[in-house]
Amino acid sequence: MPAILQYDFMIRAFEAGLILAVLAPTIGIFFVVRRYSAMADTLAHVSLAGVAGGLFLGISAVWAALLACVLAILGIEKIREQRTLSSDTIVSLFLFGGLSLGVVLIGLRPAGGVNISNYLFGSVLTVTDAAVGQIAAIGVAAFAAIAAIWRSLLAVSIDEEVARAGGLPVRLLNRVLAILGAATVAISINVVGVLLIGALMVIPVLAAMQFRIGFRSTWLLSVAVSMLSVVCGLTASYYLNLASGATVVLCSIAFFVFSMLVSMASGQRVNAVAAETED
Amino acid sequence: MSVKKPAIAVENLTFERNGEVLFDDFSFEIQSGSYVAIIGPNGGGKTTLVRIMLGLTKPTAGAIRIFGVPIDILLARRRIGYVPQFGGLLDANFPATADEVVSASRVQVLGSWRRFGPADAKAVASAFKSMEIERLRERTIASLSGGERQRVLLARALAAEADILVLDEPMGGLDPASREDFYASLRKLNKSGKTILFVTHDVHRIAVEADSAICLRHELVCHGSKACLVTGQAWRNIYHANKAELSEHAD
Numbered sequence: 011m012p013a014i015l016q017y018d019f020m021i022r023a024f025e026a027g028l029i030l031a032v033l034a035p036t037i038g039i040f041f042v043v044r045r046y047s048a049m050a051d052t053l054a055h056v057s058l059a060g061v062a063g064g065l066f067l068g069i070s071a072v073w074a075a076l077l078a079c080v081l082a083i084l085g086i087e088k089i090r091e092q093r094t095l096s097s098d099t100i101v102s103l104f105l106f107g108g109l110s111l112g113v114v115l116i117g118l119r120p121a122g123g124v125n126i127s128n129y130l131f132g133s134v135l136t137v138t139d140a141a142v143g144q145i146a147a148i149g150v151a152a153f154a155a156i157a158a159i160w161r162s163l164l165a166v167s168i169d170e171e172v173a174r175a176g177g178l179p180v181r182l183l184n185r186v187l188a189i190l191g192a193a194t195v196a197i198s199i200n201v202v203g204v205l206l207i208g209a210l211m212v213i214p215v216l217a218a219m220q221f222r223i224g225f226r227s228t229w230l231l232s233v234a235v236s237m238l239s240v241v242c243g244l245t246a247s248y249y250l251n252l253a254s255g256a257t258v259v260l261c262s263i264a265f266f267v268f269s270m271l272v273s274m275a276s277g278q279r280v281n282a283v284a285a286e287t288e289d
Numbered sequence: 290m291s292v293k294k295p296a297i298a299v300e301n302l303t304f305e306r307n308g309e310v311l312f313d314d315f316s317f318e319i320q321s322g323s324y325v326a327i328i329g330p331n332g333g334g335k336t337t338l339v340r341i342m343l344g345l346t347k348p349t350a351g352a353i354r355i356f357g358v359p360i361d362i363l364l365a366r367r368r369i370g371y372v373p374q375f376g377g378l379l380d381a382n383f384p385a386t387a388d389e390v391v392s393a394s395r396v397q398v399l400g401s402w403r404r405f406g407p408a409d410a411k412a413v414a415s416a417f418k419s420m421e422i423e424r425l426r427e428r429t430i431a432s433l434s435g436g437e438r439q440r441v442l443l444a445r446a447l448a449a450e451a452d453i454l455v456l457d458e459p460m461g462g463l464d465p466a467s468r469e470d471f472y473a474s475l476r477k478l479n480k481s482g483k484t485i486l487f488v489t490h491d492v493h494r495i496a497v498e499a500d501s502a503i504c505l506r507h508e509l510v511c512h513g514s515k516a517c518l519v520t521g522q523a524w525r526n527i528y529h530a531n532k533a534e535l536s537e538h539a540d
Contacts, residue, residue: 043380043383043384158401158402159401159402161392161393161395161396161399161405162396162401164385164389164393165393165394165396165397167383168383168385168390168393169373171345171371171373172371172373172394172445174345175343175344175345175366175369175371176366176367176369176370176371176394176396176397176449177363177366177367177397178396178397178401179401183401218384219384222382222384222429222431222432223384223429224384224385224386224388224389224427224429225383225384225385225386225389226389228384
């Protein structure tokens, strides 16, 4: 057995990381194709305020982060409905507001105790058996929910106006998607951290999209990229003594660059074949 | 004896935006199986009327009924298929195959929670066959030409079992051959009983295709006979220009 798997904390990190690796791009693909990538970031920053609030009040960081995200989603939707501010302005407002509130609440805590950087960037040492159980329970529930409304979310993502004209409950579906995004952010706190989970939701999807394939194929490939990133990232962080969350994200960026290069090379090959055929 | 209900009934429609009256209390009916051209100058209210008929924009006053059912009712909405402007909201680089785009429209029939079954697969296959684009099923949207993409969007409306097809300037940017193919598809669908509402600036061409017209210029200039598409006086009422000038600018 490799040395890395002789430690319980690494096994737990792999278990939690692989659950996240499936869930993050499954939710993230809908954010990316709808150009809501900033929403993933906003939820992550808002969840920091939740984590800090939870630590301040002595309640579970995961549930506090989830609560903060759900409140932010409802707030964003409420302001959006007023039509006085553009969507990106509202999202920015919550992103910076969440980050600032988190920093202020952290400052109000008595010194000592929990290291906040564990929540910001993840720390595999903090992943307990209970945390893995929580990640699995919330992850499976979120995955089941997205599977149930997959085709509706796809219809809304393809064209929101057509979906609305066809009678789909677009507003409800948008809220459910955002809440599932919030759940993903909340359960990622220990593994990749709140500031980096947005990357795991977006970058594997971008890597898969380089190949210009169908939606289902893009999703499957993004999950594969995400799982490889988690395995490579956690392994590298163990052997090279690197920060786990950041290493996972750097691995996903490496896969994205690789995908882009392969896609560009195959595009050039297709063009060359086309040119030869024309000649 | 039951009276056949019109496909679309617009009743006493009034619409105001920012205090300005765009439509002032007009009514008309569109019979099932008709092919209606909606024409008018830019800003004349064509897209607003379409959005009201689709239930996307609420009128200030008045009602829209689809086969007698108010547009607010889900059953009414599901009888309309919408093909937006060329390009529309569908991103040309959206990572989906034509099959995935058309299949997704079945949620309008199934609702969000029911599973996709053999009947749905059959409806999707039939929509591709009607549009004669079976060969495009596994192609991604990004790899399709503009004309092929618009026919996929028409197939999407058919797969949703729409009885009324509303097309909002679907052919801007298409080459002449693709336009003719698209018109031929619409003719075939109309013959099979679909009601077609077609918003366009291509007045000369639609005058050949449509059997009736709705002419808008902030008010209902004319409705019913397509005479307003072919008489010079009516053109001046709609566009404040003469027919010869317009034929040069038709898209």
